[in-house]
Amino acid sequence: MQAHTNRRPGEIAFNAALFGFSLFMFWQAYQISGFSALSSAGAFPMAMSAIMLIASAVVLFRSLRLTSPGGGWSGFRSEVLPPAVMVFSLFILAYSITLKSLGFLLASFLFLLVSIWYLERGRIGRTLLLTVASITGVYVIFRVVFQVVLPEGIIPERAILAALGDFFAGSK
Known part of the structure; x- marks a missing residue:
């Protein structure tokens, strides 16, 4: 060497x-x-x-x-700082700033949507599919299975989960 x-x-x-x-x-x-x-x-x-x-x-x-x-x-x-690193640093900064006010679901959706769109060079169909699949998987694993409390923000997540729980509880 x-x-x-x-x-x-x-x-x-x-x-x-x-x-x-x-x-x-x-x-x-x-x-x-x-x-x-x-x-x-x-x-x-x-x-x-x-x-x-x-x-x-x-x-x-x-x-x-x-x-x-x-x-x-x-x-x-x-x-050391190519354009992709700078762009993603800005994406992460924006995500960290908006996480509390927008909540996990919306902030993460927007972060992944913009990030994947940037990486996919503008292919929106695949970007939407990957974003929705990723957010759904992460949400189900962490919020539903492990019951991790995530920042709620402007989407009334607890009300939606309660309504879903009532819906499925009533169908038995």
């Missing part, structure tokens, strides 16, 4: 973030019980986070020694 000699766009920033995260995890592991004994509750988390910290430091220092290929922001944007 040949080691690369040029630094990739965003490599130092990513490795520095990884090192910072490892340092944070080491501190959190230390907060469990300090380093009082090898059998203490924090000993294993401290050992694992210390390995992460050392490995991330080695990777960070190695990447600092590599030569920069240039490219600047355009190289970073094209390799």
Whole structure:
């Protein structure tokens, strides 16, 4: 395996973030019980986070020694943040903002509809079919089977479920 000699766009920033995260995890592991004994509750988390910290430091220092290929922001944007990643980041942001007000069903339907439409390059029939099938499957599994409470929003979900329950209870 040949080691690369040029630094990739965003490599130092990513490795520095990884090192910072490892340092944070080491501190959190230390907060469990300090380093009082090898059998203490924090000993294993401290050992694992210390390995992460050392490995991330080695990777960070190695990447600092590599030569920069240039490219600047355009190289970073094209390799790390291509248009599809940016578009989906905006879709996810919009979904997270609208989830509480619109509710799970409507926000998820709109998110999947727009996302699948974007990926399918505008084929609306297949997009609608996949969206409805996905939302139905997720809803049945999580809301009906596992009884997970999902954000209700503007669709009166509880009233609809109660009406369906009454309908099926009356048909016996």
